[in-house]
Amino acid sequence: MTLALALVLLLAVAAPPAGAADYTGPLIDAHSHVPNATAINAYAAAATRHNVSKVLLLGVGGVQKDDAAWIAAAQAKYPDLVIAGAPVANPAATERVESNIDQLKARAMGEVHVRQISRKIDHDPSDAEFQKLLEVAARRRLPVVIHDELDTRATERLARALSAQPTATVILAHAGESAPPRIEALLDRHPNLVVDLSGMHFQRKPSLASEHGPLDADWKALIEKKPDRFVFGIDVWAARLFEPTMLDRLMKWARRVLGELKPDVAEMVAYRNAATLFGVK
Template identity: 30%
Template sequence: MKITHLCKLLGLLLGIIVLFGVVPRASAAEPIEIFDAHLHYNWEPKPYFSLDEVLALFKKHRVTGILATSRPNDGTRALVAAQAVGKAEGLWVVPFIRPYRIRADIGSWFNDPSIYDLVREEYARGGYRGVGEFHLTGRAAATDWVRKTVDFAVAHDLYLHAHADAEAIEILFAHNPKSRIIWAHTGFSLEPARVAALLDKYPTLWGELSYRGGITEGGRLSPAWRALFERYPDRFLIGSDTWINERWASYGEIIAGYRRWLAELPPEIAAKIAHGNARALFKDAAPPVR
């Protein structure tokens, strides 16, 4: 009888413990963390979304790292400053120099010596890990000012973030074979076989997948891109490309879209593409920009 009473008492105590949360309860698995390797926080002349708003977006959607750029570079500095003072808790900011002052520079920077001066002056602030995103099509990449920019990046251990077609990618590597290039959009609609050929030819080329067509078919990961990810698990990154306000407004949807097809890959490959490859590239990140 005493044993029966003791069991009932123990059962009652266990129920009270669980009720008040003393024993941890199982929680739903957190979504895979994301390193956003193509982010713009443009200031023209000021951002549409406040710094607090974008930091809240990163936290809400478990974005734990960003490749930060802006036009002009004020927005990037604001993100780095937020990290430096602890305002961007849990966020790793990797700053790149955007070689644009205004949007019109997109079409002329590759022939503009003042842009080369801008890159050097911005670099002198300290902390930058790359140059870009910049835009190049075909032979526009063949100018002396692009070559100077490529050589500057190599000399100072900087990555290049290139929105470029396949021809321009080839020219960038021809300027300096030691270049390290993050290929924004990975050619947009370039056939997977050509993407694979370029990855084989250039070991220091990584594909960033924002706006990249063909990754999914009917809402599922396409066989061609599954094969690419399995063949080159260390060579792809993902990004939001928040170049217009609408991309910020749909930020959560963009990140969720990545997670849907990442979930179809083996976990170790998904983790590399989601965040591991970016962290491997920038593990030696310099001190923050002043």
């Protein structure tokens, strides 16, 4: 094989499918955060440029003590854009969580850090403490977003938690930083599990796609097999991600990747599933 032919083949593999058009329909960012009281302004401007109709703002698992105040301020300033998520700094503090729900008129709870290796967090969501939080989620009919980096043990614990509270809807952030076979097995067994594809952009790994490359074939196959079980999120959180140029890159990437799905699937993942989960239009 000549070098020229090898380069042509490499470019063909790395390029999106020929003829794939960007998704142009309605889009709900089902997972993002704000790092301060003013970052929402840059996000709102970018949302206008890229036709992002709604964003679910979540807490950052107790990392930021002012999450609730920042989310409330963002919602007050941009009521047509912001969907409030009730921060969960401590899963055991259910009274505080319920207070946040009431004050924010929240449509979801989280993000709850269940297992995050970088912060040395490793909780069991099937234990009594976390089950109380899931009881709140079930009673309030609000989905709870969890950050749970799945390995074999973590997957078994999550499965027990889902089975113990079948009327509580759990949204697994970042697809559990896992792979399609593990996620498919969980989805097959647990109808109360939804997977969010947030934070799987070109800035992080594992990603759905590089900035300009095609959507991962295995993820595409699973999403199109179970289109009602996925939502899409951009997951901005650090101040650097709110630079206008970066927001443009991330939102353009999101629409390009969604455009590689079948049109009806793209609309479900980009909008309809989230609208149903969060009770918005």
